[in-house]
Each structure stands twice: as structure tokens, then as C-alpha cells.
Amino acid sequence: MTPPPPSPPLLDGPLLVVGDGRMGRALVAALEAAGLGVAGPAGRGESGTDAAIVLLAVPDAEIAAAARAIAPGRTVGHLSGSLDLSVLHPHEAFSIHPLMTVTGAGTSFAGVTAALSATSPAAYAVASALTAALGMTGVEVLDTDRAAYHAAASIAANFLVTLEGMAEQLAATAGVEREALVPLVRAAVDNWAERGAAASLTGPISRGDAATIARQRQAVAERLPDRLALFDALIEATRELAAVQRTGIETTP
Structure with a gap:
């Protein structure tokens, strides 16, 4: 079995997925397969104190509350296609929305286009690195076009x-x-x-x-x-x- 490629330096820090639904489980499995160090999927309310990057794989209506529970200093992302980044305030934030249907833990993200946005160049770099690690092609979609x-x-x-x-x-x-x-x-x-x-x-x-x-x-x-x-x-x-x-x-x- 061929070992996964080494993770980009940008993603070397601890990564946490919050949300134990289909998307959360699929993300954890795919990120592990890509060779990234990932914890989760954790339940809502997790603070992410041991993580550098937190991905919120929760329903849209729960994103703001989940973001408020995250400790300061983390880079926080959501996976919503319709919501902008204001729901992640005050964190340095990004979003990744894969244009696909996720059915379970075995879902492959390879070859899929993902809409990206971020509050800073550093956060956008994290989103781009995660997208590339999953085999997706990222395209920037501004909040005004969301x-x-x-x-x-x-x-x-x-x-x-x-x-x-x-x-x-x-x-x-x-x-x-x-x-x-x-x-x-x-x-x-x-x-x-x-x-x-x-x-x-x-x-x-x-x-x-x-x-x-x-x-x-x-x-x-x-x-x-x-x-x-x-x-x-x-x-x-x-x-x-x-x-x-x-x-x-x-x-x-």
C-alpha cells in the first residue's frame, strides 16, 4: 500500500473536525487518508483548545453557536454553501463548500470543485491547502456572490x-x-x-x-x-x- 503524501507545512498543526454527521465523518476519513493529523469528529460545543485549525461540519443553523464555543486563536472554517463568514466572527475564518453530495465516511472528494472564501490571506491559504489535500479544485466565491x-x-x-x-x-x-x-x-x-x-x-x-x-x-x-x-x-x-x-x-x- 502506497503511503499518503506528507501534509503541507501549513497543515502540520493539529486539525479538528466538529460535527459527527455524514460530512464530519467523511471529512475525517478523507483527511486521514491524505496523511493529515486530524481529530474528531467531535460533538458540538467542542472548544478546540488542542487544535490549530477547526472545521465546523454542522448544520447551517448551528454554525454560529459552534463557532462561539471555539477557543480564541484558532483558524475556523465552515462548510456551508449559503452562509458568509460573519457567522464565524471573531475568529480568523474560511469556508470550503464542496460541490457534491456526501453520503458517508467512504466519500471521495477527489476531482470535485469547492467554493472558497476567507477573512485573510492566511486563512485563504489554509482553505486552499485543505482543498488541495482532499484532491479538490478550489475557486474563490465572494460573500456578495454567495x-x-x-x-x-x-x-x-x-x-x-x-x-x-x-x-x-x-x-x-x-x-x-x-x-x-x-x-x-x-x-x-x-x-x-x-x-x-x-x-x-x-x-x-x-x-x-x-x-x-x-x-x-x-x-x-x-x-x-x-x-x-x-x-x-x-x-x-x-x-x-x-x-x-x-x-x-x-x-x-
Whole structure:
């Protein structure tokens, strides 16, 4: 077994993870695998007196209280995507938000993008070193951009699941199981990842097939009437995307 690489000098001091949930356990396991000296996951209320760096892997609503319990003189970080650094006052602070879903202690962070911010260059260096040790790529997201960044993440992950739930419900009314839609969904996501939204759009709206769109809308109105407003909003947004697609095609040499 190949030993882990030595930790960066910046991370040689004691490191503590607070929060014994999925994220906390995954972080401890991944940091240990990276060769870092890490304690935890500790329960909320831990003071961190034996640590130089403290990572708070607790729910957003608990971060401020957990930060207040940390002894002065530590560099303190949180893992929230939506909160700024004011919740960690008065500590020298940073945040690391991995753009991923954490399912347990065996989670790998390698290859993931992480949003970083910090209250000082020294704290940013700690965040960058931790990110690199976990195999992630860091990108700075300012506090003023935090809400927009986190909304984008929610749209990309949570809202996508909501839409697939709607598709699953409608397909079920026609006797079609969820599994039948999976290859279609995977292909759409793969195309979007490779080419972007406008270049990946297919279907009746992209083709300008008004008759098909009208039949689809009628089916939604009859079978999922509580989702008709959402369907209409998606039609409008997709028409706007199709217009971008057509413009791109027309101007391509």
C-alpha cells in the first residue's frame, strides 16, 4: 500500500473536525487518508483548545453557536454553501463548500470543485491547502456572490430531482416506469456537461413543433393539473433557450 503524501507545512498543526454527521465523518476519513493529523469528529460545543485549525461540519443553523464555543486563536472554517463568514466572527475564518453530495465516511472528494472564501490571506491559504489535500479544485466565491452561487447549486441538483419527479409521475399515468427514463436523463446531463445548455437542447420546443407542445400541455393539465403552472414556466424558459440555440447555429461559420 502506497503511503499518503506528507501534509503541507501549513497543515502540520493539529486539525479538528466538529460535527459527527455524514460530512464530519467523511471529512475525517478523507483527511486521514491524505496523511493529515486530524481529530474528531467531535460533538458540538467542542472548544478546540488542542487544535490549530477547526472545521465546523454542522448544520447551517448551528454554525454560529459552534463557532462561539471555539477557543480564541484558532483558524475556523465552515462548510456551508449559503452562509458568509460573519457567522464565524471573531475568529480568523474560511469556508470550503464542496460541490457534491456526501453520503458517508467512504466519500471521495477527489476531482470535485469547492467554493472558497476567507477573512485573510492566511486563512485563504489554509482553505486552499485543505482543498488541495482532499484532491479538490478550489475557486474563490465572494460573500456578495454567495447566494447566487448556492442558488445555482440548488438548481443544478435539487431542482433537477424535482423535475425528474414530475416526469416520473406523468410517465406513471401512461404505465411507464421511472427506469425507462433513466437513459434519457443521463444522456441529457452528459450532453449538457460536454456542450452547454443551448447546444444540447432537443425536443419539440427546439424544433418549433407547436402541435406536439399543445398535446403535451393538455396531458399535463388533465393528469397533473397541480403541475401545469410549472410546465408552462418550463415551456417559456425552454423557448428562450431554443432562441439562443437558433441564434448560435445561425452565426456559426
